[in-house]
Amino acid sequence: MINNKSDIHIRLEPEESEALKKVASGNGQSVQDFIHDAILQYLHKKSLRTDGKFTFIDLFAGIGGMRLGFEQAGGSCVYSNEWNKYSQKTYLANFGDWPEGDITKVDARTIPDHDILVAGFPCQPFSIAGVSKKNSLGMATGFEDKTQGTLFFDVCRILKAKRPKAFLLENVKNLKSHQRGQTFKVIYESLQELNYDVFYQVIDGQHYVPQHRERILIVGFDRERYGSVNFDFNLNIPEHKPVIADILETDVDEKYTLSNKLWEYLQNYAEKHRQAGNGFGYGIASPEGVARTLSARYYKDGSEILIEQPGKNPRRLTPRECARLQGFPDSFSIPVSDTQAYRQFGNSVVVPLIGAVAALMTDKLQELENEKASL
The missing domain is CATH 3.90.120.10 (DNA Methylase, subunit A, domain 2)
Known part of the structure; x- marks a missing residue:
């Protein structure tokens, strides 16, 4: 078996070494694990830029396909999250950024402010039965009741805590028909409940790459900031269809x-x-x-x-x-x-399609900001 890991040796003064052991122990970690995590956090912070036209965060980031699309539209990524260690490795190699791990353990308040939340979240079964029972009893069900225990819940709680201007969520085409449409109903209602105007469309990436790949894209704009918003997926289709x-x-x-x-x-x-x-x-x-x-x-x-x-x-x-x-x-x-x-x-996305949608979103945000400034 090939070992691709490399050893790096550091020298510390005795008092520095003792202090490091004490901090690592208090954190419930070995010294090696503590240093490893500290270096990755440094790499994460070092890679962050805010000099783009807008800022965004990259959740369920995979290898960064969504990030590439939003960077093509002029954005700067200020936070990324991905749990798979092999995807983290590819992400680091291409962006100089080691994404934070388990999103369920992330305090949303620690995530940097951002203009757009981007997430290719996994589709998990929702416990529809519990929601239906509450509804039949006339009891209110918020997104926390409806989505708790799924990774979509983490998207919702970050939206609630950070209140970005907009979001883009990506998933498989079958999300709309999953559990006879109930899963998508929960997702749509939860996003609306957070006071975002929500738009969605199934789009085939074959106009941008030579692959039949249908995915649902869900876009939202902050109603609290902009009021009622209209948005269309009027994409610019390239003249040359790739083969x-x-x-x-x-x-x-x-x-x-x-x-x-x-x-x-x-x-x-x-x-x-x-x-x-x-x-x-x-x-x-x-x-x-x-x-x-x-x-x-x-x-x-x-x-x-x-x-x-x-x-x-x-x-x-x-x-x-x-x-x-x-x-x-x-x-x-x-x-x-x-x-x-x-x-x-x-598992990734059609990068130029995401870039085209990102451009539409940023144009709409600019339009909304201009309208808001003129009031």
Whole structure:
């Protein structure tokens, strides 16, 4: 097993060493863990900038796809949060910022003030039954009752504590139909209850990248600050629609070619489901077309997006091609294993789409601020 960790030795005076042990012990940590956390906190604070047109925070940050989009729109990230250690590593390599960990343990008051909250929050089941029972008894249910125990609750409590001008939330298309629409109803009502005007739309990223990728985007503006707000997802669609050929590398390692055993299995599996009348099976991406949705499971066999190769078995995409498929620039560093990279890009967002929505939001905020100043 390869150990990618490196040791750094520091020298302390005896009294400094004793003081450090005392502080670490009082914090319930070993000296090593205390120093480790202190260095990461320093890196986090050192990377923060406030010289952009607006400030934002990056929650459930993953590898920073949402951050890239909002930076493209002129924003400065003043706080990030992501619990996965491999995603934290990629985030650090690209932004010089080690995101804070478990969001459920973060005191919202310690998060810096910001203009826009950005979050690609996970979709968890809500306990609809308890809410329904309270409603039937005529009892009030606030967002704390409705969302407690889910990670969406942490988004709500940060919105309540910090009161940003706007927010953008991103999730899978099926959020709208999850639990027969009840999950989305809770989310929408909770955001409205916090006194934000809320707008949402399912958007396919294939106008920006060669991938069919539908995601729901939820935008909100602070009613307490601006009153009633109107917002439309009138995106500027690029003239050139990208195709798979645009993202392919020219010199690809043989390790990405499917083995005979795997290729035979995928063909047999597809034929079995074809005979059963199902649409399951591998997908060969046309060079002049768009791919299926890249998923976090791509590392398993790559079956949903395969590239044909003359005279040999098809191959899976390389991690760099997956990055391009999501609109990440080639300057984006990939410091993790292929397996982790596939998971990370499969879980990420279409960067140029997020950038386009961020531009719409900042234009609307500027308009609202101008109207407010003229009153």
